[in-house]
Amino acid sequence: MGRTPLFRKLVLALQTARREILSSENLPLPLPRNVSNWSRRKFIKSTAVTSAAGLVSGCLSFPKAVQALPNKPVIAIIGAGIAGLNAAYRLKKAGHSAVVYEARSRIGGRMNSVDMGNGLIVDIGAELINTDHADMLELVEEFGIELFNRKDDQASLSYPLSAYFFNGFSITESQLAGDLRAIAEQMTTDAALLDQDWDTFAPQFDKLSVKDYLELHADKIGKPYLYALFRDVIHTEFGVEPEQSSAIQFILVLPVIDGKAVDLLSYSDETYSVVGGSAKITDALGADLAGQIQLSKKLIEIKRHAKKFKLEFSDHSIVFADLVIIAIPFPVLDKVKINAPLPKLLRRFIKEAELGSNEKVIAGFSKRFWRQANGFTDAAWSDLGFSEVWDETQRQSDRQDGALNFFLGGDQARSLGSRQEAIKLGKQFIARLNHFIPGATSSSTGQILNSAWTLSPLTTGGYANYKPGQLTRFGGLFWVESDIPDESQQVNVGNLILAGEHLSDAFYGFMNGAAQTGRLAADLVLEKIAVS
Structure with missing residues (x-):
């Protein structure tokens, strides 16, 4: 978390x-x-043990027998987010070419970076990387992508790190x-x-x-x-x-203390952001996979066809594959017709799982007015109509101008409608923030961007949330990576393999959860090829 x-x-x-x-x-x-x-x-x-009753221990493998594969099996990956792209990348490194099918006209999924103008880059989607996010850090290193250390930057500034604005007052830590x-x-x-x-x-x-x-x-x-x-x-x-x-x-946010200092790594330290935006990672993967990605290919049906899978897309094209990795959110997968034998519990998981609603309203400013005694260098919580606000352009600390991300969740995010409504809301947020941090209104450039993940049928939300009882019910259906075999879990039904941040036990909700499960899905494909 x-x-x-x-x-x-x-x-x-x-x-x-x-x-x-x-x-x-x-x-x-x-x-x-x-x-x-x-x-x-x-x-x-x-x-x-209880949630996966009737399933094979440690995975959903069905049928149980090893299925013979051709010498050069056809591998299809559904979804060109970080999970699907990383799966294809790992397979390519092992000598196997998978084709990635993406419903959008772009790659990246919920990682999307845009230019507000004059090179001021903001992330409309996911952006922060922890020091324990091994899969993301490995990709960054392999592609030579530069990271910005947010903690070092904050430590160099003399202003407050955080702020809390409630009931008309500023509350100290x-x-x-x-x-x-x-x-x-x-x-x-x-x-x-x-x-x-x-x-x-x-x-x-x-x-x-x-x-x-x-x-x-x-x-x-x-x-x-x-x-x-x-x-x-x-x-x-x-x-x-x-x-x-x-x-x-x-x-599970409970304090973990080592005797003197607070241990934050088990939760989230959010040390890094990507210079140039998080989409640089998915762009690098896309470039490496040139010729292996097909855009505007929305899956509408997957059907078991003899020993293969028949994939039908909205453009009426059909693909037959020996191995399939599905790397799209469950609410999106739920709209796909699945004519293949799935355990009842997995079908229920696909039907009931939802993404939470989170949106960004990003406003541009001619100067970083929030860096003052009444402000913050990291972020602030509030009851001002937005849950929190943070510096979206901290990684470009050499610039005078910047942008704030007014972050919405739950009903706040679901109520965000048209573009005009988002602009109106952004102006209101700026005015309210100005009450606590003078300079917000006068330094506003009028530029306002917003995300719309909840309204998009290809995402339906921000990232995974589990309702009361769901972690108990579906706990056996997550990827669990462990050096101890008895602790490991895989998420597959025979040669149909599932991946995505929503299926990572340790990192659900994070880019790293998606990258990790993509890697694990690729590893499972390689295992199946090796034993067939």
Whole structure:
């Protein structure tokens, strides 16, 4: 978790509050996440036995027998986002040419960088990379793409890192940590329950929504603005309202302290952005795969045909493939007619899985007015109609002009309609921000861009969110990468393989989750070819 800059700040505030609690009660500090005996992976794995009942252990392999493949099998990949492109790239490096079919007229999926004018680059979609995002960092290194270290840049500035604007006031981080103390204590108690008996308590928390959890502990939330802040967290992290997000996702932000310093890597450190925009990565993959990508090819049906798969596209073209990697979001796949034997649970997963609604309203400014004593260098949370706002052009720190990303989630994002409505909304956000940070209105250039991922039938949203009960129900259907064979999980039905950020146990919601599952899907294809 931790897809947005300020999610990390909430974690830090909770960690500070929890540290004070444990210290005041002379209790031992918790172990760092990497040596603790509970984690999201354990949760995913512990649910696999029940959620994948009737399926082959560790994967969805059906049928069970190894299927013979021709000497040069035809490999088709559906979707030219980072998952599909990375799968094709890995296969090419191993000597196998796969064809990637993309419904759009461009590659990249939810990675899309645009020029606001005069070379000011912004990411309409995904943009941040963590230091533990090994697959993304490997691609960056292989293609010689330059990264910008956001932390180093922020450390060089003397202005506040973050800001919090609620109920007409600016709230300090120390005040926030103090106000979070009671709920942090409750979350500490619940963490202890999970630590003592994960298999019993994790499913119970998964059945609760975040709204249920907060209402259950309303006496621990003394300041009304905290409800708005928690709502912002769920908006930005999962793109839904608190009642639509599993409480287990919320509890898993619990503090992890190594004794003196806060360990943020298990959540998200968002250290890097890509110089020139994140689309430079997918563009590099696309260039390497020249001749292997077909655009404007929307899949409408996949059918089992003897030992092959018959793929039919909206332009009435037909392709027969021996191996297929499907790397599109489940809400999009749900619109595809699948005439192939799938386990009932997988069909249910495809039917019920949704992406959260997240959108960006990006405004241009002649100067970076937010870099002042009343402002921020990283980002801010608010109740001003947008959940958070951050510097979208920090990686171009040598420029005087810049752009802010007003980030929306849940109902905020779903209410974003026409282009004109987005422009109107952007102007309102600028005016409201000007109340807290003078200079917003006077430095506005009038340039406003917006994303529309939720309205697009080829995405339907921003990134994966799991509703109450879904992680328990579908925990056995995620890719799990582990050096221990019994802990690994693959997501395939025979020679039909699934990939995408929504299927990564460790990185769902991140570009790295998509890149990782694309790589794992390619590895599985290679395994099948090797044993056929």
